[in-house]
Amino acid sequence: MVTGRTIDQGVAKEKGKASKEYFESVAVCFIDPQDLKKIGIKEKDNVLVSTKHGSVVVMALKSARAPHLSVIYIPYGPWANVIVDPETDSVGMPSLKGVPAKIESAGDKPLLNLSELLTTQFRKG
Amino acid sequence: MPIVKSVTCPVCGCLCDDIELTVEGGRIVDIKNGCAMSESKFLGYGGEHRILKPHVRKNGRLVEVSFGEALRKAARILAGANYPLLYGWSSTSCEATRVGIELAEEVGGVIDNTSTVCHGPSTLSIQDVGIASCTLGQVRHRADLVIYWGCDPWSAHPRHIERYTSFSEGRFERSEWRGYLTKTKALAVRKKVESALRRMLNKEMPAAPSANHGLGSSILKEGRKLIVIDVRRTRTAEAADYFLQVEPNTDYELLETLRAIVRGQEIDVGKVAGIPVEYLEEIVDAMIGCSFGVLFFGLGLTMSKGKQRNVDAAICLVRDLNRRTKFVIMPMRGHFNVTGADTVFTWQTGYPYAVDFSLGYPRYNPGETSVVDILMHKESDAALVVASDPVSNLPRRAAEHLVRKPLVVVDPHMNATAQFADVVFPSALVGIENEGTAYRMDHVPLPLKKIAEPSEGILSDEEILRRILAEVKKLKRNRQRKVP
Numbered sequence: 001m002v003t004g005r006t007i008d009q010g011v012a013k014e015k016g017k018a019s020k021e022y023f024e025s026v027a028v029c030f031i032d033p034q035d036l037k038k039i040g041i042k043e044k045d046n047v048l049v050s051t052k053h054g055s056v057v058v059m060a061l062k063s064a065r066a067p068h069l070s071v072i073y074i075p076y077g078p079w080a081n082v083i084v085d086p087e088t089d090s091v092g093m094p095s096l097k098g099v100p101a102k103i104e105s106a107g108d109k110p111l112l113n114l115s116e117l118l119t120t121q122f123r124k125g
Numbered sequence: 126m127p128i129v130k131s132v133t134c135p136v137c138g139c140l141c142d143d144i145e146l147t148v149e150g151g152r153i154v155d156i157k158n159g160c161a162m163s164e165s166k167f168l169g170y171g172g173e174h175r176i177l178k179p180h181v182r183k184n185g186r187l188v189e190v191s192f193g194e195a196l197r198k199a200a201r202i203l204a205g206a207n208y209p210l211l212y213g214w215s216s217t218s219c220e221a222t223r224v225g226i227e228l229a230e231e232v233g234g235v236i237d238n239t240s241t242v243c244h245g246p247s248t249l250s251i252q253d254v255g256i257a258s259c260t261l262g263q264v265r266h267r268a269d270l271v272i273y274w275g276c277d278p279w280s281a282h283p284r285h286i287e288r289y290t291s292f293s294e295g296r297f298e299r300s301e302w303r304g305y306l307t308k309t310k311a312l313a314v315r316k317k318v319e320s321a322l323r324r325m326l327n328k329e330m331p332a333a334p335s336a337n338h339g340l341g342s343s344i345l346k347e348g349r350k351l352i353v354i355d356v357r358r359t360r361t362a363e364a365a366d367y368f369l370q371v372e373p374n375t376d377y378e379l380l381e382t383l384r385a386i387v388r389g390q391e392i393d394v395g396k397v398a399g400i401p402v403e404y405l406e407e408i409v410d411a412m413i414g415c416s417f418g419v420l421f422f423g424l425g426l427t428m429s430k431g432k433q434r435n436v437d438a439a440i441c442l443v444r445d446l447n448r449r450t451k452f453v454i455m456p457m458r459g460h461f462n463v464t465g466a467d468t469v470f471t472w473q474t475g476y477p478y479a480v481d482f483s484l485g486y487p488r489y490n491p492g493e494t495s496v497v498d499i500l501m502h503k504e505s506d507a508a509l510v511v512a513s514d515p516v517s518n519l520p521r522r523a524a525e526h527l528v529r530k531p532l533v534v535v536d537p538h539m540n541a542t543a544q545f546a547d548v549v550f551p552s553a554l555v556g557i558e559n560e561g562t563a564y565r566m567d568h569v570p571l572p573l574k575k576i577a578e579p580s581e582g583i584l585s586d587e588e589i590l591r592r593i594l595a596e597v598k599k600l601k602r603n604r605q606r607k608v609p
Contacts, residue, residue, distance in 0.1 A: 005277065005281040007279070007280045007283065011162055011164075014165035014166040015172060015174075016169075016538060017538070017541055053520070053521075063357075065358035065362070066358070068356070071357055071373060078516065078517050078541060081517070081519065081520055084521075086520035088492060088501075089432060089492075091249060091491055091492050092245050092496075093241070093246050093427060093433075093497075094519075094523070096428040097373070097429040098428075098429040118516070118545075122525060124182075124529070124545055
């Protein structure tokens with residue numbers, strides 16, 4: 001899994017993190033079309049992305065610029081943060097790119113909006 | 126309608142300073158020269174997500190309070206903490222950051238900026254091996270070979286290519302924009318033909334061959350050349366004359382192989398990082414054959430396996446190339462004033478980020494005094510976040526500790542972090558509602574203009590921090606008086 005910026009995410013974050021545009025631009029996972037076919041998932045289906053640090057449901061989107069077999073891309077944001085590697089290797093920087101991940105159909109698990117995601121992931125004091 | 130010219134854009138590290146804004150009735154109604162992110166910020170800054178009043182958490186809920194009440198509560202939190210964390214600083218002015226550092230020293234906390242999770246490893250590397258760099262003006266006028274490694278400026282710095290590199294009209298180098306348009310049109314026609322064939326034959330065509338590498342003669346063309354090296358094909362890669370698709374987490378091997386080829390050593394394997402060695406030899410020929418080359422690198426190097434060692438190798442590659450030609454290297458800084466934050470931190474403390482004042486003097490040890498490590502080790506007991514949204518940007522397990530402890534947020538927006546705060550101060554947007562100074566990614570300082578008045582009662586980050594600092598000092602004086 002690679003996380004990073006997209007132009008849609010950049011535009012939406014300026015509109016506001018609670019905006020529909022932000023949700024639609026970051027709660028997604030770009031997957032190579034051949035990988036989508038291999039795991040039997042259609043575009044815009046929800047997928048469960050899991051790493052050893054957690055799992056999160058996001059919407060599967062076809063990569064516009066394939067091929068990049070076995071590489072998935074999730075834009076920076078609260079959804080990606082659930083599953084990135086917080087280990088800094090003693091230099092202060094967590095590992096946000098090149099994290100081994102597994103994708104599968106989300107089944108009954110829902111795609112949470114920002115407010116629901118924050119409520120499930122964090123608890124105040 | 127009045128038009129304000131030469132406005133500096135407060136979005137990304139490009140700090141484009143040719144923005145023209147049309148202002149009507151105190152509001153920005155039109156923008157010229159801005160990218161999509163710039164338009165979104167300048168035209169949408171007054172949106173529904175702005176915070177208009179100070180808030181304090183009472184009975185588990187954020188409620189509107191007076192500025193004075195929020196100020197007293199924030200000062201009590203920060204002055205009462207043993208090891209407070211002061212984080213953010215990359216999306217505010219240098220003037221605000223200067224006050225923040227004084228506040229960190231006053232409360233004996235750790236102050237860190239967002240470099241720590243972007244180009245922090247690059248800074249460590251530059252401290253280790255140095256850097257050969259220049260300004261973006263030099264690149265615009267002189268660079269005949271541009272390399273983007275592990276970055277996608279088309280998405281993250283949308284005008285970088287147009288203003289400073291391949292599509293800019295330099296004094297000594299021409300823009301490659303027309304060539305790109307021709308290539309794009311040819312690509313569109315090819316896609317249409319393939320699509321039509323697919324429909325006619327009613328079956329799946331084999332996927333187009335990967336354009337990983339080997340774009341034929343384009344690397345030998347006259348004029349500016351653009352090479353992109355990334356783990357995936359991006360919009361920037363599509364504009365390139367040559368694209369190398371590197372396997373994830375293998376940048377270090379690739380960089381060291383390029384160094385070996387530059388030094389004339391034989392490579393005894395067929396492929397490195399998934400790329401045939403003959404293509405690497407072509408790249409090295411282009412590097413050595415250029416008159417002025419520049420390597421821009423992004424988080425593809427700093428966030429993947431190897432981290433600062435990847436950057437070490439990239440800088441050393443440029444050092445090796447300087448024995449054969451002229452070559453420079455520059456990190457693609459993200460937030461509009463992350464370079465300014467590093468610069469002010471360095472002026473004031475001697476260190477660019479992750480500065481710990483808990484012993485009464487500045488101490489710097491990324492990996493120990495950096496925000497993710499402090500939060501993962503659950504060391505901080507309070508935090509002040511200024512112009513940043515760590516709950517959206519840090520790994521969940523780190524943000525978890527941040528929100529559990531008393532939290533003060535200074536931000537124009539009700540972002541994810543503000544929703545968990547104990548005190549929230551609404552602030553004016555620097556570069557739109559108040560002025561200040563920011564540093565471009567090449568360390569050129571530029572003025573940020575005030576274009577419109579903020580809503581009533583909304584102060585700048587700098588002014589809010591000054592007031593918090595004064596209140597903290599007052600609290601500490603009062604406590605000292607009470608001690609017999």
